[in-house]
Amino acid sequence: MAVEPLSQQEIEDRLADLPGWSLEEGRLTRTYRLASHFAATAMVVHVAQVQEELNHHSDLTLGYHTVSLAVHTHSAGGAVTAKDVELARRVEDLAPGHGAS
Numbered sequence: 744m745a746v747e748p749l750s751q752q753e754i755e756d757r758l759a760d761l762p763g764w765s766l767e768e769g770r771l772t773r774t775y776r777l778a779s780h781f782a783a784t785a786m787v788v789h790v791a792q793v794q795e796e797l798n799h800h801s802d803l804t805l806g807y808h809t810v811s812l813a814v815h816t817h818s819a820g821g822a823v824t825a826k827d828v829e830l831a832r833r834v835e836d837l838a839p840g841h842g843a844s
């Protein structure tokens with residue numbers, strides 16, 4: 744997949760299809776709320792599996808009942824690329840199965 748930096752407009756266009764995601768300090772960012780700490784922990788493991796599959800990794804933070812992600816592309820100098828959008832899309836797809844919102 745291309746690692747070309749996305750323009751501001753391209754990022755905004757893609758965020759329109761990623762509910763709850765935003766651009767914070769140059770990274771695609773989202774915090775999910777879950778029913779319990781155990782549920783949040785299980786989601787972290789699932790996200791880690793997807794990140795390994797994609798070979799693309801966020802800063803992934805486990806809170807009391809939350810899972811937070813912040814991602815940009817290191818190999819593109821910290822820019823946001825299609826790889827970041829792909830990861831966000833994959834996490835959006837798996838989140839409902841964890842009861843995450």
Ligand SMILES: C[C@H](O)[C@H](O)[C@H]1CNC2=NC(N)=NC(=O)C2=N1
Pocket residue numbers: 798799800801814815816817818819
């Ligand atoms: C060597 C390995 O393929 C690279 O370091 C991968 C790992 N995960 C990564 N994750 C992110 N967010 N950006 C990268 O450029 C990146 N590169």
